[in-house]
Amino acid sequence: MTDYTDKELLSIFRDSERRHYAFNLIVRKYTERLYWHIRKLVISHDDADDVLQNTFVKVWNGLDSFREDAQLYTWLYRIATNEALTFLSQKKRKYFLPLVDVERQLSNTLETDEYFSGDELQKKLQKAILRLPEKQRVVFNLKYFEEMQYEEMAEILETSVGALKASYHHAVKKIEKYIEEN
Amino acid sequence: MARKNNIKLEEINKANPFGVPEHYFENFSVRLSDKLSQTEKVKTTAFSFAWLHSRATVILAFASIALILLIGVIFVNYRNKPLSSKEMIEAYKYSAIQDLSDEQLAEMMNNNRKEKQLDPDSVSKANEKYKDEIIEYLSNENIDINTIVDSQ
Numbered sequence: 001m002t003d004y005t006d007k008e009l010l011s012i013f014r015d016s017e018r019r020h021y022a023f024n025l026i027v028r029k030y031t032e033r034l035y036w037h038i039r040k041l042v043i044s045h046d047d048a049d050d051v052l053q054n055t056f057v058k059v060w061n062g063l064d065s066f067r068e069d070a071q072l073y074t075w076l077y078r079i080a081t082n083e084a085l086t087f088l089s090q091k092k093r094k095y096f097l098p099l100v101d102v103e104r105q106l107s108n109t110l111e112t113d114e115y116f117s118g119d120e121l122q123k124k125l126q127k128a129i130l131r132l133p134e135k136q137r138v139v140f141n142l143k144y145f146e147e148m149q150y151e152e153m154a155e156i157l158e159t160s161v162g163a164l165k166a167s168y169h170h171a172v173k174k175i176e177k178y179i180e181e182n
Numbered sequence: 183m184a185r186k187n188n189i190k191l192e193e194i195n196k197a198n199p200f201g202v203p204e205h206y207f208e209n210f211s212v213r214l215s216d217k218l219s220q221t222e223k224v225k226t227t228a229f230s231f232a233w234l235h236s237r238a239t240v241i242l243a244f245a246s247i248a249l250i251l252l253i254g255v256i257f258v259n260y261r262n263k264p265l266s267s268k269e270m271i272e273a274y275k276y277s278a279i280q281d282l283s284d285e286q287l288a289e290m291m292n293n294n295r296k297e298k299q300l301d302p303d304s305v306s307k308a309n310e311k312y313k314d315e316i317i318e319y320l321s322n323e324n325i326d327i328n329t330i331v332d333s334q
Contacts, residue, residue: 024211027210027211027214028211031207031210031211032207035202035207035210036198036200039200040200045200045202045203049206052210053213053217056214056218057214057217057218057221060218113200115200115201115202115203116199116200116201117199117200117201118195118197118199118200119195119199121189121193121194121195122195122197122199123199125191125194126199144191144196145196145198172191175191176190176191179189179191179194180188180189
C-alpha cells in the first residue's frame with residue numbers, strides 16, 4: 001500500500017469518485033494507533049472496538065467539513081478521545097456509578113482481561129493510571145506511551161502546553177506514589 | 183505500616199501490555215464498512231419517515247385549506263341563490279315594512295283591521311239566507327218564536 005501523507009489523503013477524498021478509497025486508506029493508516037489510544041482509556045477490548053467504530057463513523061460523517069488548517073492526525077485523535085470519554089461517562093450514568101466504582105470496574109476488567117499480556121509491574125502501572133482523573137489519564141498515556149509532543153497534545157485536547165506539562169508532572173508523581181505504596 | 187517499593191517509572195517495561203484477538207486489525211475495515219452501511223440505512227429510513235411525516239403534514243394542510251374553501255363556496259352560493267317567489271314577496275314585505283315610519287305603520291295596521299271587519303250588507307244577506315231554514319226548523323219542532331224572544 002502506498003504511504004500517502006495526510007494532505008494527499010484529503011486531496012484524494014475531495015475527489016467524489018475516490019472518497020471511499022481515500023477513507024479506506026485513512027482507516028488503514030490510523031486504526032492501530034487510535035485503537036491503542038482508546039483501549040488504554042476503556043481497558044476492555046470489546047468496548048475499545050465499539051468506540052473505535054463509532055470514531056470512524058464520526059470521521060466519515062465529518063470529513064467533508066474538515067478544514068485543513070488543522071492536522072488530520074490531531075483531529076482523529078480528538079474524535080477518538082472524545083468518544084472514549086463519552087463512553088466512560090455514559091457507563092457511569094447508565095449504572096449510576098460514582099467515579100471510584102468506575103475505576104474499580106476498570107481494574108477488575110484489567111484483572112480478568114484475556115488479552116492483557118503484561119507482567120505484574122505493568123498491571124500495577126495500569127491500575128495506577130486508572131486512579132488518575134480522566135483528562136490526566138489521557139495526557140499521561142499520550143505522553144508516556146505514545147511520546148507525543150506537547151504541541152500536538154495541546155491541539156488535540158485544546159489546552160495550553162503549560163497546563164499539559166503540569167498535568168503530566170502531577171500524573172507521574174501520583175503514579176510513582178501508588179507504585180511505591182502498593 | 184505500608185510496604186514501600188522503590189520502583190521508578192522508567193524501570194517499568196514500556197511495551198504495550200494489551201493484546202487483541204487474532205486478525206482483529208486485518209478484519210476491522212470490513213466490519214467498519216458493514217457498520218457504515220447499516221448507519222446509512224438507518225439514516226435513510228429516518229429520512230424516509232421524516233419525509234413521510236412532512237408529506238402527511240403538507241397533505242393535511244392542503245386538505246384543511248380545501249375544506250375551508252369548500253365551506254366558503256357553499257356559503258357564498260347559498261347567499262347568492264335566487265329566491266322563490268314566496269320568499270321574494272316575504273322579503274319585499276319585510277323590507278317595505280322596515281322602510282315605513284311609525285305613523286305609516288300604525289295607519290297600515292288600522293287599515294288591515296278595518297279590512298278584516300264584517301261588512302253589514304254581507305251579514306244581512308247571510309241572515310236572509312238562513313232565516314227561512316230557521317223558521318222551518320221552528321215550525322217543525324212546534325216552537326213559538328215569541329217564546330224564544332221572551333226568554334232572552
